[in-house]
Amino acid sequence: MPLRASGVAPEQATMGLALLGALVLLFRSVDVRTVLARTLVKTQAKVITTVFLAWAITVFFSFDPLGSLEIGGRTGVFILAATMIWATLSTYKNEQKLLWKALIVAALTMALLATLSLFGVPMIASILTAQNHEGAAPTTNVFKAFGATVVCLIPAVAWAGRKLDGSWRWAGYAFAPLALAVMVLTLNRSALAGFLAMAVTGALLLAFAKRRHVKMLLGAGIAAVLGIIAWVRTKKLGALPIEGTYLPTWLVDPHRQHIWKFSFERFLEHPWLGNGIDQLNRLPGAKMPVPGLAQSAALVPSHPHNWGLEILAETGLVGFVPVLVALGFVAWCLLKSYLANDDEADLALLVLMAGFWGSALFNFSIWAAWWQLTFLILFAILSAGRSEHA
Secondary structure, three states: HHHHHHOHHHHHHHHHHHHHHHHHHHHOOOHHHHHHHOOOOOOOOOOHHHHHHHHHHHHHHOHHHHHHHHHHHHHHHHHHHHHHHHHHHHHHHHHOOOOOOOOHHHHHHHHHHHHHOOOOOOHHHHHHOOOOOOOOOOOOOOOHHHHHHHHHHHHHHHHHHHHHOOOHHHHHHHHHHHHHHHHHHHHOOOHHHHHHHHHHHHHHHHHHHHHOHHHHHHHHHHHHHHHHHHHHOOOOOOOOOOOOOOOOOOOOHHHHHHHHHHHHHHHHHHHOOOOOOOOOOHHHOOOEOOOOOOOOOEOOOOOOOOOOHHHHEEEEEEEHHHHHHHHHHHHHHHHHEEEHHHHHHHHHHHHHHHHHHHHHHOOOOOOOOOHHHHHHHHHHHHHOOOOOOO
């Protein structure tokens, strides 16, 4: 995950190696196969399967059925792959400490290098990405996606540090301010939205479970103030008012508002079965320029920048409601487990869910492979570290 600072290829290449390793151990170890088989028949797996059954129905009504089948099916393969990696890690628990140390070191290193580069230190971005960025504009866009990745890494790195304890605990804590610096310096407001969702979720859960109301609420207040300051810091001043906006432009930029409006209108045209997975930007009118903005500002340049509207417009209510049910069911199971067992892995998983889905309300296509895998692999790592009774 930290290698996202170098681009998609390094991140996905190393995840491919991890998957190959998991496949080897799957064939070699009876225990891994047993854990995997037992998991695939549990209630949670059945609930998630209903999502794909619903999506399969919508494929027949897609603008491009084969394209929708490919992207929807790929998501299913990713979930199975992450589950297999989880089964491997759960079986080889003694090796997890090495994983946690590698995660902390890599996350700190990449976040520090990205921060230095964003402050203007030369050559770092060029070396990390193997592309020449010298003399070009600030490296804000180079690390834009990494700004979203670090949000998801925060609970995983902090949890890993607490599991290792000692100096590793402080190393895990040190990642959060570095991650926040990357978010602010890349002007990534969607990442900040995820950060705020994580902070509020974590504070409320701790206050409810630990009965430390004053401390937790104070922590949430500090996080909210930091988030608001960062939000104002990333506001683009001097933007011209654009007609057709329905939310304050300081909250959501005009371009994104037009994208959301277009997406919702396409949902209203096909409310039950949608327009097809990953098809919104291919529909008639999607590439038309937004009135008042430059020609490059299309109504839907590539995706709706909101996972809810994206799934709603592309799979309709038939495909959207099962997703909400599945996410709600997973969150409910984790919440019950956390309150019953006080396992910090459950807390970290809930915070991860808040950060990922909160951030995804504002940016990145939910069908983007690297974005899905960021969530799924970190979810697998955290799940594998849960206590035996959780």
